[in-house]
Amino acid sequence: MAEAGNPENIIRGYKEVSVTEKRGEKRKWRQFFRAHSHGRPKQVKDVAHQEEVVRVLTNTLETANCPHMLFYGPPGTGKTTTALAIAHQLFGPELYKSRVLELNASDDRGINVVRTKIKDFAAVAVGTNYRQGGYPCPSFKIIILDEADSMTEDAQNALRRTMETYSKVTRFFFICNYISRIIEPLASRCAKFRFKPLSEEVMTNRILHICNEEGLTLGGEALSTLSSISQGDLRRAITYLQSGARLFGSTITSKDLLDVSGVVPLEVVERLFIACKSGNFDIANKEVDNIVAEGYPASQIINQLFDIVVKAGDDTTDMQKANICKCLAETDKRLVDGADEYLQLLDVASNIIRTLSEMAQDF
Amino acid sequence: MLWVDKYRPKSLDKVIVHEDIAQNLKKLVTEQDCPHLLFYGPSGSGKKTLIIALLKQIFGASAEKVKVENRSWKVDAGSRTLDLELTTLSSTNHVELTPSDAGFQDRYIVQEIIKEMAKNRPIDTKGKKGYKVLVLNEVDKLSREAQHSLRRTMEKYSSSCRLILCCNSSSKVTEAIKSRCLNVRINAPSQEEIVKVLEFIAKKESLQLPQGFAARIAEKSNRSLRRAILSLETCRVQNYPFTGNQVISPMDWEEYVVEIATDMMKEQSPKGLFQVRGKVYELLVNCIPPEVILKRLLHELLKRLDPDLKLEVCHWAAYYEHRMRLGQKAIFHIEAFVAKFMSIYKNFLISTFG
Numbered sequence: 001m002a003e004a005g006n007p008e009n010i011i012r013g014y015k016e017v018s019v020t021e022k023r024g025e026k027r028k029w030r031q032f033f034r035a036h037s038h039g040r041p042k043q044v045k046d047v048a049h050q051e052e053v054v055r056v057l058t059n060t061l062e063t064a065n066c067p068h069m070l071f072y073g074p075p076g077t078g079k080t081t082t083a084l085a086i087a088h089q090l091f092g093p094e095l096y097k098s099r100v101l102e103l104n105a106s107d108d109r110g111i112n113v114v115r116t117k118i119k120d121f122a123a124v125a126v127g128t129n130y131r132q133g134g135y136p137c138p139s140f141k142i143i144i145l146d147e148a149d150s151m152t153e154d155a156q157n158a159l160r161r162t163m164e165t166y167s168k169v170t171r172f173f174f175i176c177n178y179i180s181r182i183i184e185p186l187a188s189r190c191a192k193f194r195f196k197p198l199s200e201e202v203m204t205n206r207i208l209h210i211c212n213e214e215g216l217t218l219g220g221e222a223l224s225t226l227s228s229i230s231q232g233d234l235r236r237a238i239t240y241l242q243s244g245a246r247l248f249g250s251t252i253t254s255k256d257l258l259d260v261s262g263v264v265p266l267e268v269v270e271r272l273f274i275a276c277k278s279g280n281f282d283i284a285n286k287e288v289d290n291i292v293a294e295g296y297p298a299s300q301i302i303n304q305l306f307d308i309v310v311k312a313g314d315d316t317t318d319m320q321k322a323n324i325c326k327c328l329a330e331t332d333k334r335l336v337d338g339a340d341e342y343l344q345l346l347d348v349a350s351n352i353i354r355t356l357s358e359m360a361q362d363f
Numbered sequence: 364m365l366w367v368d369k370y371r372p373k374s375l376d377k378v379i380v381h382e383d384i385a386q387n388l389k390k391l392v393t394e395q396d397c398p399h400l401l402f403y404g405p406s407g408s409g410k411k412t413l414i415i416a417l418l419k420q421i422f423g424a425s426a427e428k429v430k431v432e433n434r435s436w437k438v439d440a441g442s443r444t445l446d447l448e449l450t451t452l453s454s455t456n457h458v459e460l461t462p463s464d465a466g467f468q469d470r471y472i473v474q475e476i477i478k479e480m481a482k483n484r485p486i487d488t489k490g491k492k493g494y495k496v497l498v499l500n501e502v503d504k505l506s507r508e509a510q511h512s513l514r515r516t517m518e519k520y521s522s523s524c525r526l527i528l529c530c531n532s533s534s535k536v537t538e539a540i541k542s543r544c545l546n547v548r549i550n551a552p553s554q555e556e557i558v559k560v561l562e563f564i565a566k567k568e569s570l571q572l573p574q575g576f577a578a579r580i581a582e583k584s585n586r587s588l589r590r591a592i593l594s595l596e597t598c599r600v601q602n603y604p605f606t607g608n609q610v611i612s613p614m615d616w617e618e619y620v621v622e623i624a625t626d627m628m629k630e631q632s633p634k635g636l637f638q639v640r641g642k643v644y645e646l647l648v649n650c651i652p653p654e655v656i657l658k659r660l661l662h663e664l665l666k667r668l669d670p671d672l673k674l675e676v677c678h679w680a681a682y683y684e685h686r687m688r689l690g691q692k693a694i695f696h697i698e699a700f701v702a703k704f705m706s707i708y709k710n711f712l713i714s715t716f717g
Contacts, residue, residue, distance in 0.1 A: 150511075236542065243545045246398065247387050262533065262546045281673045285665070293551040293586045295404035299534035339685040340654050341532050343661070347681035350674040359674070 044085045047078050049202045053193045057086055064090070064136035068163065068172045070187060072179040073195025076233030079175045082195075083144050087173075090142070092135035099126065102144040114158040118143060122166040141170050148174040149181035156183045163189055197232035207237060216241070217251045225254035229263045264296045269304045273312075276352040284349040291345065298341035302328055302348070309352075320355050327351040366596045367589055370564050373427075375416045379560055380409055380552045380588065388413065388547075392421050397494075399517060399526045401502075401541060403533040404549030407587030410529050413549065414498060417527075421496065422456040429454045438471040447472055457496040463504035470509035473499070477516050480524045495524050502528045503535035514539045551586035554578070560588060561595055570599065573607040583611050616651050617659060624663035631705035631712075639701050643694060653693030657684050657700065664704065672711055679703050 044057045053071075060066040071079040087100045101121045103113070126139055145151070163172055163186070174190060176182055204227060211218050218226070218241075230237035243260040244252045258265060268291060275284045291301060309316075309324050331344050353359075372378045378385040391397060402410045418426040435448040449472055452459040458476060462469040480495045499505075505513070517526060517540070528544060530536060552560070561577040580598070584591035594611055602609055623642050626635060646656050661680040665673055679700060687696035 239542055243398070246391060246394075246396070247545065249390070259548070260546060262541070262548065281670055293405055295408065295548050295550045297403070297533040334681070334685040335534050337685060338535060338688045339681070340658065340688075341534065342658060343677070343681040343684045346677045350677050354674055 042085060042088065044082060044089060047082050047085065049198050050078060050082070050193075050195055053082060053195065056191075056193070057082070060086065061089055061136060064138040066138075066171055066191075068167075068174075068190040070174045070176070070179070070182065070190035070192045071195060072176050072182075072192065074197050074233065075177060076230075076235035076237075077195040077197060078234070079195050080146055083146075083173045083175055087142050087144065090136055090138060092137070095135070095137060099141045100144065101141070102146065111152065111155045111158050114155045114162070118159070119162050122162055122170040124169070126169055139169070142173060143170060144173045144175065146175045147177075149176035149178050153183060156186055160185050160189075198234055199232075200227050203227050203230070203232070203234060203237060206234060207241065210238065210241065214245065215250060216245055219253065222252055222254040222257055225257050229257065229261045262297065262300060264291075264300050264304055266304070268294070268296065269301060269308055272301070272349065273305065273308050273352070276349050277356055279353055279357045281350065281353060284353060285346065288342065288345045288349055292342045298345055299332065299335050301345065302332055302335070305348070316356070323355045324352055327355075365593070366564055366568075367592045370560075370567065370592070371412050372416055373419065375413075375420050378409075378413065378416060379563065380556050381413060381549060384547060384549065385413065385416065388417050389420060391545075392417065397421065397525050399521070399528070399544040401528045401530070401533065401536065401544035401546050402549055403530050403536075403546070405551045405587070406531060407584075407589040408549045408551045409588060410549050413547075414527055414529060418454075418457055418496060418498075422454070426454050426456060429459075436472065436475050438468075438475055445471060447475075451476075456493075457498060459498035459500070461500040462509065463501045467506055469505055470512045473505075473509055473513055474516055477520055477524055480520075494522070496527060497524055498527045498529065500529050501531075502540075503530035503532050507537070510537045510540055514543060517543055552588050554581040554586070557581035557584060557586070557588055557591045561591060564592065564595065568599075571604055573605050576605055576607065576609070580611055583613070616646060616649065619646060620656065620659045621663055624660060624667065627664070627701060627704060628667055628708070631709040636698070636702055636705065640694070640698055643697050643701075647694060653687060653697060654684055657687070657697055660697075660700075669711065672707065675707060676704060679707075 044054055044061065047054055057066075069083075071083060073079060084102075088096060091099045101118070103118075121141065121143060124141065126141055148156075159172075163170075172190070174182065174186070179187065179192070204223060207218070207223065207226060210216075226237055226240060230240060240257055240261045241252070244256050247260060248256045272284070272287045272291065275287045278284075292298075306325065306328050309321055309328070312321065327348060331348050334344055335341070375385040375389045402414065404410055415426075429452050432451050432453060433448065434451055435446060438445045438447060445468060447465055447468055449460055449462070449465055458480065460472070460476070462472050465472050477497060480497060502510070513526075514537075526544070528536070528540070533541065533546065533548075558577045558581050561580060562572060565572045565577070577595075580591050580594055584594065598605065598609060598611060601612070619642065623639055626639055626642075629635070643656065647653065657680060661677060664676060668676060683696045683700040683703070686699075687693050690696060
C-alpha cells in the first residue's frame with residue numbers, strides 16, 4: 001500500500017510508461033513507412049481514385065479551415081493516407097509533432113484515455129494563424145482516431161462533449177470501416193466522406209510502380225491474380241507482394257502469390273462443388289477430408305464456395321442458390337463461434353447435395 | 364527416446380517432408396530480416412518440427428538448450444493485481460508458451476512476457492542489438508481480446524521481438540493478425556511421403572519392412588506423420604520381425620468408439636442410450652476431447668449407414684458440435700446427438716421394414 005501511495009513511485013511509473021510508449025510509436029512509424037513508403041502519397045492531390053474527397057480537402061488547404069471529419073470505407077482505400085497527408089500538408093514537419101495526435105490501436109482507447117489523454121491534448125491552446133515555411137498552419141490541432149469503429153460506445157459518448165467544448169482549437173478526424181459502428185451523435189458532428197474501393201486499373205498502376213522501384217518481376221498472370229485476390233484492397237496487395245518477394249525472391253509467379261495470401265486454389269473449391277453436384281456423399285466426404293488435411297482454412301473455402309455458387313450455371317435454379325447461400329451464412333457464423341472445421345464443411349457439402357438433388361430441406 | 368523425437372529433423376536442411384517450405388524459410392532468415400510468422404495446418408503435419416529447425420537456423424546450437432520453467436507474474440490490471448502462472452519453455456534466445464492455458468486472462472500473459480523480452484534484449488559480438496523470438500502455440504484458442512492486444516504489441520515491440528505463431532486453423536485467427544504475419548501453410552504429408560519417412564526410419568534402425576507394410580501404416584495414420592511413426596514403433600514392440608499381414612492395432616479409444624457406434628446401430632432405446640452414456644463418460648474421463656469423440660463417432664457411423672441417412676446424420680453432428688462449443692458441458696451435446704441418431708435410425712428402420 002505504502003509503495004503505491006509514494007509520489008515518487010507514481011512519477012517514476014508515469015515516466016517509464018510515457019518514454020516506452022513514445023519510442024514504440026516512433027519505431028512503428030519508421031517500420032510502417034519502410035513497408036509502405038513506395039506507395040503512400042505524401043500529398044492529398046496524389047490520392048488515387050477518390051475525386052470528391054480530394055476536391056473538398058484541397059479547398060480546405062486553401063482556406064486553412066476544416067470541419068471535423070469522418071472517413072469511412074473498405075480497408076486499403078487510402079483513408080489513413082489521406083488523413084496523414086492533409087495533416088502533414090497543413091502543418092509541415094516542424095509543427096506536426098506538436099499539433100497532431102494520432103491514436104490507432106483498439107486497446108488503448110478506453111474511456112480513460114478519452115477522459116485524460118485526448119482531453120488534455122484537445123484543451124491545449126495554440127497560437128494564431130501564421131504561415132510558416134509555406135505551410136498554412138491553421139490555429140487548431142488535429143486528433144486522428146484511426147479504427148474508430150473499435151472504440152467502445154462509452155468512449156465515443158465521452159468524446160461528444162470534448163468535441164464541442166474544444167472545437168475552436170481542435171479538429172477530430174475519425175477513420176473507420178463501418179460507419180454504423182460510430183454512434184449517431186458523433187457522426188452528425190462530422191463531415192462524412194466515403195472512400196470507394198479501388199478500381200483494377202488504379203491498383204495495377206500502383207503495383208507496377210512499386211515493382212519498378214523494388215526491382216521485382218511480375219508476369220501478367222501474376223498481376224491479375226494479385227488484383228483478384230486482394231479485392232480492391234491496395235494495402236493487402238502490397239503486403240502479399242512483399243511477403244512473396246521475401247519468400248521467393250525477385251521473380252514472383254501467381255502460384256507464389258496464392259501461397260502467401262492463403263487463398264485456396266480455385267480447382268480445390270471447384271472439385272468440392274463438382275463432387276457435391278454428383279450427389280454421391282462418399283465422394284464429397286473424401287474431398288472434405290482432403291481439404292482439411294491440406295490445411296486450407298474453412299472460412300476461406302466458404303468464401304470462395306460462395307462465389308462459385310453465385311456464378312453457377314443455368315442448371316442451378318435461383319431457389320437452390322438461395323438455399324445454399326443460407327446454409328453458407330449459417331456455417332460462417334458457426335465457424336466464428338469456434339466450431340470444428342471438418343464437421344462444418346461436411347454439413348455444407350451435405351446441404352449442397354440435398355439442395356441440388358431436390359431432397360427435403362428440413363429435418 | 365521415442366522415434367518421433369529421435370528422428371525429428373534438427374536442421375532445415377534435413378527436413379524430408381516439407382523440403383520446399385524449409386528451403387524458403389532458410390532463405391528468409393539468412394537475409395537477416397525475419398518477419399513475424401504464422402504457421403497453420405492440421406496436427407501431425409510438422410509445424411513444430413519446422414519451428415524448432417528454424418530457431419536453430421537463426422540462433423545456432425543455443426536454441427536447443429531449453430529449460431522448462433513454471434513462472435508466475437504479478438500483473439497490474441487497473442484496480443486489482445492478478446497472479447498468473449504458466450509453464451514456459453525457454454532458451455537464451457527464445458521463449459515458448461501456450462497462452463490459452465491461462466484461460467480468459469491470456470492477454471495479460473502475452474503482453475507481460477513480450478514487454479519483458481523487449482526490456483532485456485540480447486546484444487551480439489558486434490554490439491548490435493538482436494531480437495528474441497516468442498513462440499506462441501494454439502493461437503486459434505486465444506480470446507478475442509488477447510488477439511486484439513497482440514496486434515498492437517506486435518507492432519510496438521517488433522524491433523526487439525519476433526513472434527512465431529502456431530495454430531491448427533487459421534479461420535479463428537483475426538484478419539488483423541494474419542495480415543501482420545507471413546502466413547505459412549503446412550499441409551499434412553501425403554501417404555507417399557509418410558511411406559518415405561517410415562522407410563527412412565526403418566533403414567536407420569536397420570529393420571526389415573515387408574512389402575506394403577509401410578503403406579498400410581500410412582493409410583491408417585490419417586495423414587498424420589506423428590501417428591504413423593508412433594504406430595510403427597508400437598508394431599516394432601509388439602512383434603518383430605514384422606510379418607506381412609501383421610495387425611496394425613488402432614488406438615484403444617478408437618476401438619471403444621467403434622464399440623459405441625455398434626451399440627447405437629444395434630439398439631435404439633432409452634436403455635441403449637443409458638449404456639452409451641456410460642461409455643462416453645468413460646472416454647471423457649480419460650481426457651479424450653469431446654469434439655474428437657464426436658468426430659470419430661460420426662466417422663464410424665457413416666461407414667455403416669445407408670447413403671440417404673448419411674446426409675442427415677452429418678448435418679446433426681455439425682449442429683451439435685457447434686452447440687457443444689457454445690455450451691458448458693460436453694456430455695449433454697454428445698448425448699443429444701446420440702439420441703437424435705437413434706430416433707432417425709429407428710424411424711428409418713420402421714419405414715423400410717415396417
